[in-house]
Amino acid sequence: xxxxxxxxxxxxxxxxxxxxxxxxxxxxxxxxxxxxxxxxxxxxxxxxxxxxxxxxxxxxxxxxxxxxxxxxxxxxxxxxxxxxxxxxxxxxxxxxxxxxxxxxxxxxxxxxxxxxxxxxxxxxxxxxxxxxxxxxxxxxxxxxxxxxxxxxxxxxxxxxxxxxxx
Numbered sequence: 001x002x003x004x005x006x007x008x009x010x011x012x013x014x015x016x017x018x019x020x021x022x023x024x025x026x027x028x029x030x031x032x033x034x035x036x037x038x039x040x041x042x043x044x045x046x047x048x049x050x051x052x053x054x055x056x057x058x059x060x061x062x063x064x065x066x067x068x069x070x071x072x073x074x075x076x077x078x079x080x081x082x083x084x085x086x087x088x089x090x091x092x093x094x095x096x097x098x099x100x101x102x103x104x105x106x107x108x109x110x111x112x113x114x115x116x117x118x119x120x121x122x123x124x125x126x127x128x129x130x131x132x133x134x135x136x137x138x139x140x141x142x143x144x145x146x147x148x149x150x151x152x153x154x155x156x157x158x159x160x161x162x163x164x165x166x
Contacts, residue, residue, distance in 0.1 A: 011122050013131045015115030016142055021050055022087035022152050023105045024075050024094070030103055031082070034159040043071045043080035049111040050084030069093055075102065087152050095150030108156035 065071040068089035074080040
C-alpha cells in the first residue's frame with residue numbers, strides 16, 4: 001500500500017566480512033602508496049571501478065582484460081606489473097591456479113571496499129535477527145572458509161596520492 005512508498009525496501013544482517021578490490025603483485029613485490037605504481041603497467045577488468053580510477057591517471061599503462069582469471073594472468077605472463085582484481089576472485093585464482101605466487105593486497109578508496117551482509121525484505125526482521133544469531137555462531141567457520149578460498153586477510157592499503165606507507 002501507500003504506507004510502503006517511503007523508506008528502504010531492504011534491511012540487512014550485520015556485516016560478516018569486507019570484500020572489495022585488491023592489487024595482485026608477484027611475490028615478493030608489495031605496495032604501500034600510489035607512488036609505488038608510477039610508470040607501471042597495471043591490468044584491470046573491463047568496466048570495473050579500478051578501470052575508471054586508472055583512467056584518470058597518466059603515469060601508468062592500463063592493460064584491460066575481460067575477467068579476473070585473465071587479469072591475474074597478465075601479471076603472471078609479465079604483460080602487466082600489477083593488477084586490480086576483485087579480492088575474493090584474486091585470492092581464489094592465486095591459490096588454485098598459481099600456487100600462492102602473488103601478494104594480494106586489499107586496496108581502500110572510493111568504491112573499492114564494502115561490508116558484506118545478507119539482505120532481507122523490510123518485513124523480515126525476525127529472520128534477519130535469526131541470521132544475525134547464526135552469523136555470530138559460525139564466525140569461526142566463515143574465517144576458515146576465507147582462508148580455504150584464499151581471500152586476502154590484510155587491512156586495505158590506501159593508495160592516495162602522497163599517502164604515507166602503511
